Amino acid sequence: xxxxxxxxxxxxxxxxxxxxxxxxxxxxxxxxxxxxxxxxxxxxxxxxxxxxxxxxxxxxxxxxxxxxxxxxxxxxxxxxxxxxxxxxxxxxxxxxxxxxxxxxxxxxxxxxxxxxxxxxxxxxxxxxxxxxxxxxxxxxxxxxxxxxxxxxxxxxxxxxxxxxxxxxxxxxxxxxxxxxxxxxxxxxxxxxxxxxxxxxxxxxxxxxxxxxxxxxxx
Amino acid sequence: xxxxxxxxxxxxxxxxxxxxxxxxxxxxxxxxxxxxxxxxxxxxxxxxxxxxxxxxxxxxxxxxxxxxxxxxxxxxxxxxxxxxxxxxxxxxxxxxxxxxxxxxxxxxxxxxxxxxxxxxxxxxxxxxxxxxxxxxxxxxxxxxxxxxxxxxxxxxxxxxxxxxxxxxxxxxxxxxxxxxxxxxxxxxxxxxxxxxxxxxxxxxxxxxxxxxxxxxxxxxxxxxxxxxxxxxxxxxxxxxxxxxxxxxxxxxxxxxxxxxxxxxxxxxxxxxxxxxxxxxxxxxxxxxxxxxxxxxxxxxxxxxxxxxxxxxxxxxx
Amino acid sequence: xxxxxxxxxxxxxxxxxxxxxxxxxxxxxxxxxxxxxxxxxxxxxxxxxxxxxxxxxxxxxxxxxxxxxxxxxxxxxxxxxxxxxxxxxxxxxxxxxxxxxxxxxxxxxxxxxxxxxxxxxxxxxxxxxxxxxxxxxxxxxxxxxxxxxxxxxxxxxxxxxxxxxxxxxxxxxxxxxxxxxxxxxxxxxxxxxxxxxxxxxxxxxxxxxxxxxxxxxxxxxxxxxxxxxxxxxxxxxxxxxxxxxxxxxxxxxxxxxxxxxxxxxxxxxxxxxxxxxxxxxxxxxxxxxxxxxxxxxxxxxxxxxxxxxxxxxxxxxxxxxxxxxxxxxxxxxxxxxxxxxxxxxxxxxxxxxxxxxxxxxxxxxxxxxxxxxxxxxxxxxxxxxxxxxxxxxxxxxxxxxxxxxxxxxxxxxxxxxxxxxxxxxxxxxxxxxx
Numbered sequence: 001x002x003x004x005x006x007x008x009x010x011x012x013x014x015x016x017x018x019x020x021x022x023x024x025x026x027x028x029x030x031x032x033x034x035x036x037x038x039x040x041x042x043x044x045x046x047x048x049x050x051x052x053x054x055x056x057x058x059x060x061x062x063x064x065x066x067x068x069x070x071x072x073x074x075x076x077x078x079x080x081x082x083x084x085x086x087x088x089x090x091x092x093x094x095x096x097x098x099x100x101x102x103x104x105x106x107x108x109x110x111x112x113x114x115x116x117x118x119x120x121x122x123x124x125x126x127x128x129x130x131x132x133x134x135x136x137x138x139x140x141x142x143x144x145x146x147x148x149x150x151x152x153x154x155x156x157x158x159x160x161x162x163x164x165x166x167x168x169x170x171x172x173x174x175x176x177x178x179x180x181x182x183x184x185x186x187x188x189x190x191x192x193x194x195x196x197x198x199x200x201x202x203x204x205x206x207x208x209x210x211x212x213x214x215x216x217x218x
Numbered sequence: 219x220x221x222x223x224x225x226x227x228x229x230x231x232x233x234x235x236x237x238x239x240x241x242x243x244x245x246x247x248x249x250x251x252x253x254x255x256x257x258x259x260x261x262x263x264x265x266x267x268x269x270x271x272x273x274x275x276x277x278x279x280x281x282x283x284x285x286x287x288x289x290x291x292x293x294x295x296x297x298x299x300x301x302x303x304x305x306x307x308x309x310x311x312x313x314x315x316x317x318x319x320x321x322x323x324x325x326x327x328x329x330x331x332x333x334x335x336x337x338x339x340x341x342x343x344x345x346x347x348x349x350x351x352x353x354x355x356x357x358x359x360x361x362x363x364x365x366x367x368x369x370x371x372x373x374x375x376x377x378x379x380x381x382x383x384x385x386x387x388x389x390x391x392x393x394x395x396x397x398x399x400x401x402x403x404x405x406x407x408x409x410x411x412x413x414x415x416x417x418x419x420x421x422x423x424x425x426x427x428x429x430x431x432x433x434x435x436x437x438x439x440x441x442x443x444x445x446x447x448x449x450x451x452x453x454x455x456x457x458x459x460x461x462x463x464x465x466x467x468x469x470x471x472x473x474x475x476x477x478x479x480x481x482x483x484x485x486x487x488x489x490x491x492x493x494x495x496x497x498x499x500x501x502x503x504x505x506x507x508x509x510x511x512x513x514x515x516x517x518x519x520x521x522x523x524x525x526x527x528x529x530x531x532x533x534x535x
Numbered sequence: 536x537x538x539x540x541x542x543x544x545x546x547x548x549x550x551x552x553x554x555x556x557x558x559x560x561x562x563x564x565x566x567x568x569x570x571x572x573x574x575x576x577x578x579x580x581x582x583x584x585x586x587x588x589x590x591x592x593x594x595x596x597x598x599x600x601x602x603x604x605x606x607x608x609x610x611x612x613x614x615x616x617x618x619x620x621x622x623x624x625x626x627x628x629x630x631x632x633x634x635x636x637x638x639x640x641x642x643x644x645x646x647x648x649x650x651x652x653x654x655x656x657x658x659x660x661x662x663x664x665x666x667x668x669x670x671x672x673x674x675x676x677x678x679x680x681x682x683x684x685x686x687x688x689x690x691x692x693x694x695x696x697x698x699x700x701x702x703x704x705x706x707x708x709x710x711x712x713x714x715x716x717x718x719x720x721x722x723x724x725x726x727x728x729x730x731x732x733x734x735x736x737x738x739x740x741x742x743x744x745x746x747x748x749x750x751x752x753x754x755x756x757x758x759x760x761x762x763x764x765x766x767x768x769x770x771x772x773x774x775x776x777x778x779x780x781x782x783x784x785x786x787x788x789x790x791x792x793x794x795x796x797x798x799x800x801x802x803x804x805x806x807x808x809x810x811x812x813x814x815x816x817x818x819x820x821x822x823x824x825x826x827x828x829x830x831x832x833x834x835x836x837x838x839x840x841x842x843x844x845x846x847x848x849x850x851x852x853x854x855x856x857x858x859x860x861x862x863x864x865x866x867x868x869x870x871x872x873x874x875x876x877x878x879x880x881x882x883x884x885x886x887x888x889x890x891x892x893x894x895x896x897x898x899x900x901x902x903x904x905x906x907x908x909x910x911x912x913x914x915x916x917x918x919x920x921x922x923x924x925x926x927x928x929x930x931x932x933x934x935x936x937x938x939x940x941x942x943x944x945x946x947x948x949x950x951x952x953x954x955x956x957x958x959x960x961x962x963x964x965x966x967x968x969x
Contacts, residue, residue, distance in 0.1 A: 088257075099528075326858040336854075
């Protein structure tokens with residue numbers, strides 16, 4: 001039928017008894033700390049909150065964007081316009097899966113023209129979702145600057161795309177599954193990795209420009 | 219979803235919900251400056267219309283173009299009178315050009331089903347004779363769901379009393395609508411003079427669960443929505459009813475009937491309207507009339523249909 | 536080739552087995568026969584029937600030789616066990632003159648596989664207004680006795696009356712395609728009822744046939760003539776026929792006869808739900824109640840004969856939307872198996888009954904003196920050997936007709952024609968043309 005879960009988001013609950021062997025990469029508090037750091041970085045890079053717009057990529061990019069907006073409100077006392085940008089129609093792999101219904105695109109009042117748009121997503125992997133997001137934004141307006149904030153960068157880029165703000169670098173094997181769960185949408189909160197690959201040491205989130213996976217050995 | 223959309227029977231209630239969710243998103247595209255989504259880029263959609271229709275055809279054409287498909291209009295010739303090329307030859311010749319979808323309107327009931335057996339392309343029935351017009355029924359139901367919803371969310375038709383009035387015998391909009399509305403849980407009543415009630419409607423109405431009546435005034439007071447169907451003046455020649463005046467008095471949505479309906483009951487009409495015959499001008503232009511909403515809904519719903527039938531895997535010819 | 540043929544061990548009309556000796560086209564001995572010079576046809580386990588006669592066939596020549604010719608139609612008839620067929624007049628040009636009738640007659644003779652008896656049109660050009668040259672056609676070499684505008688109804692009551700009166704002069708009969716054009720017009724194509732309502736197909740109500748049948752039997756009674764009802768299709772028609780025959784049997788100066796097609800004995804209107812033009816026919820397939828009434832009527836004699844209404848069509852004429860497609864189904868090659876499956880297997884008819892409705896009665900109605908005789912000494916040797924135990928799964932491509940519009944494709948039917956003899960000459964042996 002029509003609607004299908006997007007790839008890379010396993011339908012099972014990692015905390016369920018029947019889930020495959022997995023380990024926690026970030027727990028709820030780690031996520032909070034990572035988002036706080038990302039929010040500060042955004043403000044630092046932008047030299048304040050001026051002309052900032054946050055656009056979350058559904059599904060989980062949307063609550064992450066809202067949390068970042070909340071953090072910024074606490075720190076700067078400013079309400080950054082926040083919305084969502086659905087990329088389903090712009091994916092380059094549409095024909096490989098049954099047609100999926102699009103999620104909402106909500107552009108905040110004020111639009112994105114001449115703004116600094118920060119795209120927010122949960123996992124950065126091949127980079128194709130971000131490429132689709134850039135195309136989608138093209139049909140909505142013309143931002144002056146576009147930046148990318150992700151909770152997890154798991155490497156294996158297939159396009160020349162990099163994140164400006166990373167919650168955690170998580171080198172992974174392609175056979176592994178990275179699962180992000182957020183209270184807003186799921187019953188649990190955390191980031192898990194599951195699969196048959198041997199465990200790799202975790203590295204704190206420092207983005208290396210253009211380098212998939214940072215200092216990790218993967 | 220099934221490969222073709224030939225009849226409302228081809229979509230389940232879940233499929234309809236999915237189509238409507240997507241249509242709601244497509245509605246937004248209409249308000250953008252750049253009215254384009256790349257989802258159907260590289261797909262070819264042929265509008266093959268054997269019967270005249272400006273509104274349905276342009277609706278499908280725009281829908282295809284806004285999804286970046288290549289849409290081409292072909293006027294099909296040929297009825298039993300000009301027997302030259304068989305229908306099969308006609309459609310196979312067109313399909314051989316590498317077509318992804320055929321949106322077809324034909325004067326003969328069943329033509330869309332027959333054609334779907336002769337070509338690889340996805341076939342979308344844009345109206346076959348007096349049989350069905352699935353995209354019309356879908357846009358009608360979608361329009362009503364929007365009307366019964368709030369804050370941009372679609373409402374439900376469950377339990378709502380929807381009344382269809384008009385020349386049911388010759389109406390494909392009636393057949394598709396009765397299937398669609400009952401599928402979505404609405405309580406449906408249909409009203410027509412005996413000569414315009416379809417043959418064998420009793421067992422059929424029992425099976426689907428809709429009511430039939432010859433008395434419009436008896437049914438209207440409990441209506442939550444009214445759908446007026448077009449009556450062709452030519453039917454008077456066939457002896458179906460004696461005069462336009464008599465039809466209007468018995469079955470038209472007159473000013474008096476509009477008053478008894480009250481302002482909260484939405485009025486639909488698939489168009490084109492015979493103002494003064496089946497629907498008074500006041501009713502057509504009343505605030506509660508959804509006629510124009512149906513048109514913009516039609517675009518969104520047709521975009522959704524094309525997207526779901528063509529964009530994903532398994533939709534290539 | 537010897538002109539003596541010995542059919543050994545056949546069950547005559549399903550009764551006792553015996554031998555039949557044929558010399559010079561005539562049955563000369565029946566019983567236990569020894570004839571050393573005769574060519575033998577082994578018929579142990581087979582049923583012998585008088586050669587089948589079809590009152591209603593469309594051979595399409597002249598005009599649509601792409602769909603069928605008199606030769607290919609004759610082949611199909613012979614394979615179906617027929618020794619005589621009546622060729623309907625709605626050809627192009629119409630068979631409404633003596634010359635046209637003689638042409639069809641001569642082409643049939645040249646093919647030499649069955650006796651092709653031309654049917655003459657009732658009205659000029661099938662226009663329904665002026666009588667065709669009925670008398671000249673009767674006097675011609677073709678000896679026309681059955682007249683029909685089939686394809687169209689003789690709707691004008693006055694014209695029908697005149698035709699019925701006129702044919703009395705030469706013992707003719709008018710075969711009527713009963714369809715009141717004001718109740719079932721040219722686009723009507725599906726039995727009017729629940730299915731036609733759901734499918735949006737123009738309805739063809741049974742009453743459109745019944746009012747014409749009722750009218751025509753009263754006209755036949757009034758004029759003292761003979762009327763024949765072609766392809767009866769409804770229970771209502773059966774009721775009218777039953778009542779009318781009761782009157783005719785008492786009053787004696789007039790007559791009404793009727794035929795039913797094999798497809799109306801088995802196929803029903805539900806087959807139209809896929810809009811497949813293979814099942815488009817005029818009159819249309821009806822609901823099960825009508826099918827049952829027709830079977831009972833054939834069994835009790837209210838309907839006199841089975842007639843195929845064999846209607847070949849070129850493929851492209853059927854490959855249109857249902858409403859636009861041509862009307863008609865093939866029938867010659869499958870008629871006997873269908874009747875056997877529907878009527879004999881269920882016990883409604885025995886083989887003697889089959890002989891009556893597929894040979895004797897049609898021969899009598901058409902005035903064909905050479906056909907429909909008992910298998911007795913002195914009778915012309917027109918006979919059909921049937922294997923009652925055979926089963927056949929119909930393959931539409933396995934046919935000697937030029938056309939393929941076969942509604943029986945894929946169905947398994949009981950009984951098969953083993954051999955057909957026309958005046959002592961085998962036209963079909965082992966189920967195949969000789």
